[in-house]
Amino acid sequence: MIAGSFTRGQPRGLDDGRAVAVRSYSAALTSFWLVCVLWGLRPSVLPAQDPVASGVRIGLTYDRSGKPGVALTPVVGANADSVRLILGRDLDFSDRLTVIAPDSGDAPVGGLNYVLYARMNAVAVVQAAVTPSGGLHVSVHDVAGKRVISVIDVPLPEPALSPDWRHAVHVVSDSIELAVLGQRGISSSRVMFVRGNEIWSVDADGEGLRVVPGTVDGLSPAWSAAGNMIAYNTLPGAGGPSKIVVRDVLTGRSWSTRAAATNMNPAFSPDGGQLVFAAGTDGFDLYSVAPFTSDEPKRLTARKGSLNSSPTFSPDGRKIAYTSGILGHPEVYIVDADGSNADLLTSSGFGDQLYRSNPSWSPDGRLVAFQSRINGKFQLFTISVRDKSARQLTSEGENEDPSWAADGRHLVFVSTRTGTKQLWVMDMESSRARQLTHGGKVQNPAWSPRLDFSRQY
């Protein structure tokens, strides 16, 4: 395949957080291909393109597989290989672009041989350079229009390759996607999760793994929609019973509930003003509280003994999906944000094992992802909020705890498909899955929104 993917054959050694040289297809193959282009030939190993257009015209825009090609020419400047690796991987992980990484390319500024890139099935060309002053300068070219459609200039924080530096490059990746596709990417988001007895976070590309400080015995982490707050609950211990802790990411200021009961499973309302959580000493109900400003949680549900838990807001903030055991086994329900009009969402069609839980409402509001037990193992499903039609997403190993990315087409979840419980990311459109974490077992992933500030977590 001429459109070499960045992920295939990615060496595992990249997991240490150090970007290394970009892997692309071999120089020999490239040279051969370029020779073929020069001779106006097409080697038979190339995927079939538009047969009518073949040999007749150039300037193909979109290949028929549906993923437009983006050529990422060699980057120049300091840490150029790392920049190119991160950009290429981010664009590939979008699952919306085919990354073409030629071993050589035009100078980072100046005219492009658009004809050549059209032949490579590229609809866009990305030229990137690290400037002497430490900025990242990127030009995005429209191949069909033969012009620059976007110029991106961002400062790269010192030191190079640090988490903040990586984040700045991820932000550029998302801007490139915006220029090419009209929709911003999710490379600048992170995933929080639980490993051991602490909360960790990791970049969307699997790098930048770190502990969220001060979260010992933390569970069920959650982000606010603006990414400026996180929340989690603690296990009972020296700090008293299970409680909800909310932290302002920028100031580090924290707030916690003071209930005598077990408090768990926090979820922010989309505007960040309210926090809904589950609380109880026997049965569990959902409560709502305004963090930092109120100490008086208000009860939303009133079904004593029904184990209402795992709330998730609809993106418009009007409804909450949650798990309830009111029928004697867990199912997913939807209730108005004020606690009225509870309605069973997972009403039928999931086999005979009565266990549906852990809902996560999609950013576009149409779907709720959840887990359902099938033949003794949890698998991921989505269900349409409108007509309750369901779709099974997984079947390999056991798969739990879905959380949506901001783009509405990627889910992060816990899977046992490699033996231990690890985080995986799945593209809803192509069903392509990639492993996000390695090492000790994990639980409770929570995908952040796009983060545009220098982050502590």
Add this chain to the structure above:
Amino acid sequence: MRRFHISRLIMLVAVVAACSKKPPPAPPPAPAPAPTVNQDSIDAARRAAEAAATRAREAAAAAAAAAAAEASRMEAARADARRKLDAAVYFDYDMDEIRADQAATLDAKVPVLNANADIRLRISGHTDERGSDEYNIALGQRRAAAVRRYLVARGVSEARMEVESFGEQRPAMQGMDESAWSRNRRAEFTLTAGGNPIRVP
């Protein structure tokens, strides 16, 4: 000088030898009518005192042994009471009802709690690793609460028992089969106050 000393030494040895040759008289069956001061009566008194002391020592030892045995019995009884308080109870999968075969374990705690009004208990609910880990915290809490309800129904004040849950986060036994799961679906008991020393019912 040397000769003089030797002669004195010989005389002393002779006197001592003469004394030691006296046959020891049998101890009189009854005390002498008059406390005549002589060597025989002194010896007799000494022997009697010694015998009495021995008897007292023996009695004291016997008493101490009895006390030790009693203390040991009490200690064992206290340990038994403590074991009864500490004993975990186990649950069926996805259930929070008290199992029939676990009721005796809870029943045995009641007299101990009744005899020790100062004792406060913390009941911690746990689940196996199956199921949603978030829902499992709620399930563990219900198990702890079911145990508390059971004990309240048998006369133990609710105020003496706090409940909490760890869900599946703190397994008692590692493993991914029923033998491990069945040990992990449990409620555990911790003394948070009182019981020092524990009173045996």
